[in-house]
Amino acid sequence: MKVQVCIIGGGPSGLMLSQLLHLQGIDTIILEKSSRDYVLSRIRAGVLEHGFAELMREAQCGERMDREGEIHHGFYIAHDGKLDRVDLHKYSGGNSVMVYGQTELTRDLYEARDKLGGKVVHNAADVTPHDIASDKPYVTYRSGDEVIRVDCDYIIGADGFHGVSRKSIPQDKIKEYERVYPFGWLGVLSRTKPVSPELIYAKHERGFALCSLRSQVLSRYYVQVPLTDKVEDWSDDAFWEELKRRLPEEIAAKLITGPSIEKSIAPLRSFVCEPMRYGRLFLAGDAAHIVPPTGARGLNSAASDIYYLYHALLDHYKKGDDTGIDGYSQRALARIWKAQRFSWWMTTLLHRFPDRLPYEDRLQDTEFEYLFSSDAAQRSLAENYVGLPF
Ligand code: APR
Ligand code: PHB
Numbered sequence: 019m020k021v022q023v024c025i026i027g028g029g030p031s032g033l034m035l036s037q038l039l040h041l042q043g044i045d046t047i048i049l050e051k052s053s054r055d056y057v058l059s060r061i062r063a064g065v066l067e068h069g070f071a072e073l074m075r076e077a078q079c080g081e082r083m084d085r086e087g088e089i090h091h092g093f094y095i096a097h098d099g100k101l102d103r104v105d106l107h108k109y110s111g112g113n114s115v116m117v118y119g120q121t122e123l124t125r126d127l128y129e130a131r132d133k134l135g136g137k138v139v140h141n142a143a144d145v146t147p148h149d150i151a152s153d154k155p156y157v158t159y160r161s162g163d164e165v166i167r168v169d170c171d172y173i174i175g176a177d178g179f180h181g182v183s184r185k186s187i188p189q190d191k192i193k194e195y196e197r198v199y200p201f202g203w204l205g206v207l208s209r210t211k212p213v214s215p216e217l218i219y220a221k222h223e224r225g226f227a228l229c230s231l232r233s234q235v236l237s238r239y240y241v242q243v244p245l246t247d248k249v250e251d252w253s254d255d256a257f258w259e260e261l262k263r264r265l266p267e268e269i270a271a272k273l274i275t276g277p278s279i280e281k282s283i284a285p286l287r288s289f290v291c292e293p294m295r296y297g298r299l300f301l302a303g304d305a306a307h308i309v310p311p312t313g314a315r316g317l318n319s320a321a322s323d324i325y326y327l328y329h330a331l332l333d334h335y336k337k338g339d340d341t342g343i344d345g346y347s348q349r350a351l352a353r354i355w356k357a358q359r360f361s362w363w364m365t366t367l368l369h370r371f372p373d374r375l376p377y378e379d380r381l382q383d384t385e386f387e388y389l390f391s392s393d394a395a396q397r398s399l400a401e402n403y404v405g406l407p408f
Contacts, residue, residue: 024170027177031303031320033127037077038328047137062120065314067405070321071116079130087118096220109400119232151297178304187296199286203240207280212237227264286310293347309361319357360402
């Protein structure tokens, strides 16, 4: 089989790039190791930068997002007994974010690929890039007992942090930067009315908490937990009681609790691989970088990778111009590191670090005092949260 672009990974990054390229007549295939049901069973975050929402519309996948998603013009930070609102619309010059579950977004992307007859292979085993430093790369994968070869011009590694693509690059050709945080997030999804029409990020001496939502009948909540905790250590009742302890009394009093339909603990990590290209292999999304979810940058930092790769491949195939391809890694990393900075800043601002110094406690207090007394500080937060320009 021969295609122009072979994409490893059928998550949001791979699906979005495949859809955008297909609409421009560029032939792609997606090789996904899991079943579609498994991919769609994963619960992920739910805040989209306006840039990602625009990409969904450009990819002809934005109709349900625009119908069912919610435009949010701000969010709240609860700290030291206060509830302060961050006015994203005012401080970002009129921008906002779209609150829409990434699971639903991934479903929309799959349905769009099906509608166009896009080639998506599920349960592709032992996907392996070959000759990535040559001008004739190819990928093999196993389907049952059959090994299938896909010849291509370019390979896109959109296979997430644990994928095969980054590991296919000679280790002496890449440098990895990582920070693992000394805590995780215990998340609960419940079919309950959200406690607040806008998100509430809470800093508390017992630890961080977050009140989010997927719709007006589906709520998403998180509490910071030690890395030693296991999800089976937490009953629903224990979770709700701990969440209430970390919220302002007037919010806790109106929290509607209910059975969890999903409950899991996610570790927090910051990670970047440089460069994001080796020969004809390009890394995109979680395959190249990971952020702690505090700043809601995960999918949104994948968005600019996809935008840059889409235009680079378009220029290559339509104009014979390889400027975008040759500049992809540097351009993507410039925005990735700004997302890393913002995610680290939000995580440091809102979490209780087990080994913190009293000095750092006072610095954290001062961050809040400065943030909510300075228009410049709130403009900085807002422009990062709604998404820096691609
Ligand atoms: N071969 C084929 N597919 C693979 C392999 C492999 N060796 N390893 C992983 N995959 C698949 C996974 O099953 C997954 O469906 O690659 C896909 C990667 O998807 P994500 O992990 O969601 O990464 P990405 O598409 O970059 O999404 C970026 O969106 O899903 C959210 O918050 C999440 O930050 C993440 C962001
Ligand atoms: C979520 O809704 O899952 C969510 C929202 C905002 C974040 C992280 C997660 O910063």
